[in-house]
Amino acid sequence: MTARIGVVTFPGTLDDRDTQRAISIAGAEAVPLWHRDKDLKQVDAVVLPGGFSYGDYLRAGAISRFSPVMGAIVEQANGGMPVLGICNGFQVLCEAHLLPGAMLRNTGLHFVCRDQKLRVETSATAWTADYAAGEEISIPLKNIDGRYTADERTLDELESEGRVVFRYQELNPNGSLRDIAGISNAAGNVVGLMPHPEHAVEPLIGTGRTDGLAFFTSVIKKLVTA
Amino acid sequence: MSLDTVKHAAGTPESAQPWKELGLKEDEYARIREILGRRPTGAELAMYSVMWSEHCSYKSSKVHLKQFGEKAPQTDALLVGIGENAGVVDVGQGYAVTFKIESHNHPSYIEPYQGAATGVGGIVRDILAMGARPVAVMDPLRFGAADHPDTKRVLPGVVAGVGGYGNCLGLPNIGGEVVFDPCYQGNPLVNALCVGVMKHEDIHLAQASGTGNKVILYGARTGGDGIGGVSVLASETFDSTGPSRRPAVQVGDPFQEKLLIECTLEIFREQLVAGIQDLGGAGLSCATSELASAGSGGMRVELDTVPLRDATLSPEEILMSESQERMCAIVEPGKVDRFLEICEKWDVIATVIGEVTEGSRLEIFWHGEQIVDVPPRSVAHEGPTYHRPYARPDWQDTLQADDAGRLARPANAEELRAQVLALVGSPNQASKSWVTDQYDRFVQGNTVLAQPEDSGVVRIDADTNLGVALATDGNGRYAKLDPYTGAQLALAEAYRNVAATGAKPLAVSDCLNFGSPEDPAVMWQFAEATRGLADGCLALGTPVTGGNVSLYNQTGDQAIHPTPVVAVLGVIDDVNRRTPMAFSEQGQLILLLGDTREEFGGSAWSQVVHDHLGGLPPAVDLEREKLLAEILISGSRDGMIDAAHDLSDGGLIQAVTESCLRGGNGARLVVPDGLDAFTFLFSESAGRAIVAVPRSEELRFTDMCGARGLPVSRIGVIDGDAVEVQGEFAIPLAELGAAHEATIPGLLV
């Protein structure tokens, strides 16, 4: 069986086509989903890609969160379907309360584009099984609203439940609390992170490394063996 | 206020009109009356005045720009030449590439963020209007003195604007320039380039043909912002913003533009348009008159159907408004419904505002009454032409006689070392990562090389690995010393940068930034620079496909350095063989290609160490540039070189420093026979590059150079973690890196 992974396009989404390409390279079928779609075309997993949906006006992700497609995604995510939010997608997941916390303007106040080192803190999610816990990877990061924030209780809970999935290494590019780059929900099927694995799947392109490919192979393996 | 209809105008020939306030000259106003056989209506006057402005009509420059056509080299690559929104170049495999560079200088001085942002937005729509998907942007920028307080206002705003708009559109920024010079104080240069890709059959042109076809305006609503923007763009002073109380500043909405791009590409895919034009300077005046002028018939527009953001706008203001993020399409009646459906899908407002008519006139109505009745060509293509007087300024000889070769040179190795550090840490030579890290270079997932590489390279076909390369260059200091040679040096440098990454240079776009054309000295600089560029393009076989002229970049009688910025587009058939600049393998040999002479006029060294500008710029040898490019391309194709970096401002030591820092490896250099260390390190002789060659390839590579007659010398080896010049000095990479990286952030805190 070939896994079918949906990629949502909101108005203003930018990395949808790259994400589709990354999914194909990893060996699954990428299924485009439109923000007005009310059903998910029977996909097995969904990626909310990066970009500036609705221009990031109001707050990043604040308007997209109300799109018709999000209703279906919230429902199926709560039922266990793997969902990955990258950058703007992560912001949408927070706004939609599928993940706790919120994203704020970078402390440096600038857009930051860099090759970012991360530590994969856990392989116990749908999207990180092909990494080893503690593994260091380097993938592009590019955002202006990437400062992950939550109250202390939530942060402690995330830590104790092993739901901090990625942490910035060497440099915290945006002032995220506890160097958090990505988190998951309690069940581990919903993951959000600021850096961009889909830009690190081909040796020649971008940073020239393929450290992001395992996101997609992880979920594909899980879906195919399920 | 009563409506000034065509009928009313015909009956009131004596009514006084504000032609002067609109920037028209007396004879120009007389000519409009002659063309129309009556006085123009207010709406017609608005149209003529914006379309006949310097910015839209190129009235001072077009007699010189003609050379780009007259001297165009023979090439099969050019699919669409000068005159359309942008030129189109055949890059093989059925692909066509369109690219163009434009200026948004004056608006960016007034409001840096929005000025720069809308500059990016405007050039992207030009590329989109050709039928192409925009795939990357670049931003050649120039600011006043690095330590001037106003630079702290302008630079961060411009950079945030370029980034804010481009990032939000999802266009990777793959290169540009950041140059500081006191001559740009008060006149920063914000140039923006966009490149787009399409299949040959997708090329679209700006023409309104087919009687009965509908004129559809789509995108943002029309508002009062930007009215008078055209006059600001090209007028002598910032305060002559036309008759309107409306602000001249335009605010961009990159989200709207992103929707416009996706919506337009979907419309192209379904072949729903017969002609298309973006709305830029002069707004609807420009779009309607140009579409009608290039088409076969006339056009009728119901102006009151235009969706407005501000209901109080007058018809004149609607015609002149430069509200951003709008496009105008000509659509067959049977395809209108589908067109509107796609717009609805993307939340883009679209309105049928008129149709193509049988006749030959552009007619515009306001609630049923006719307010415009003109021959469209007279508005769009038959504006005034000036043969402005020009003369070589008398100070030019004095300037050239002030030879930089006489400047005091470092007396010993210690001074030499100190000057190297001063050079690589000077604002113009320092790392620009503070700027470029604010730009997304990864989006779209096709970026093969981006800043700080010699050229930006993007893959355009993921199956065949076909790619294009682009570099922009300009050196106002060289051009000030000799505008003819300076323009050719800009061209040669961009050409060399493209070749250094392994791509074959194909075509040129240019942005000519100069002072006031009413100053004969400036006009001479302009004439010389265009002549130099046209001759250079002919010699290199790379036609000019389009570009932009920005005049009046001056404060009082103080003009900026003449600054022709040249963009060269190249093609690389397999991006896998692109050559990066990094020295990444210890033990590889460093070879210097080309001749090094004592050439310091206009050099970075003369600026940094002596604050001097005088003498002659480096000599240009375009045959040598071609040969060098061939060698660099062959070296890449045959896998002989692992790194290459062109030599330009700052000379060899600058290039070696950049390649070492990028690769994280040091280098041991030996001064070749016949050269002194100072000249070896700092000369800016053109036609040179350094390459890193695996030892196993040295003989094959140097044999190739020998056989083709390109001088090559082995100058060192990649080694250690310092840059060492044997017998002179060594500088640890960490120290070089700190000097190179710290400068720009230090200036802007």
Next chain:
Amino acid sequence: MARVVVDVMLKPEILDPQGQAVQRALPRLGFAGISDVRQGKRFELEVEGPVDDAALARIREMAETFLANTVIEDFDVKVES
């Protein structure tokens, strides 16, 4: 037509680098005596029909679910006089 203003500010415990940047710049520009700056958002809503309690309740709901993210922000709704 009436105008309702919604002010949205970061909660006091949340770091506000924009406000801080403004505050840090002030002395350099010659403005002394400002001990703290916070930067937030102001929305001006033009409301059709009467701004009665029901309308205000709806706007408050809109602020709570949409205009502000109450994880990080507080809001305040005022009828403009």
Next chain:
Amino acid sequence: MARVVVDVMLKPEILDPQGQAVQRALPRLGFAGISDVRQGKRFELEVEGPVDDAALARIREMAETFLANTVIEDFDVKVES
């Protein structure tokens, strides 16, 4: 310590993409009856010492030269009660 609020809004004739995006979203979220939305900035300044006319004049100057970009924005200074 007194609080002075500076509200900065885009001039009415200037495009406000953010406000427009918010307004367009409202009906989809089930909020009808809002005919226009403009989004601006709100600065809360904590002022040391008395907020007398001199202090207000200084703050107004600060707003004019720094907090607002008067090419495209208007501002309003208020003492918080």
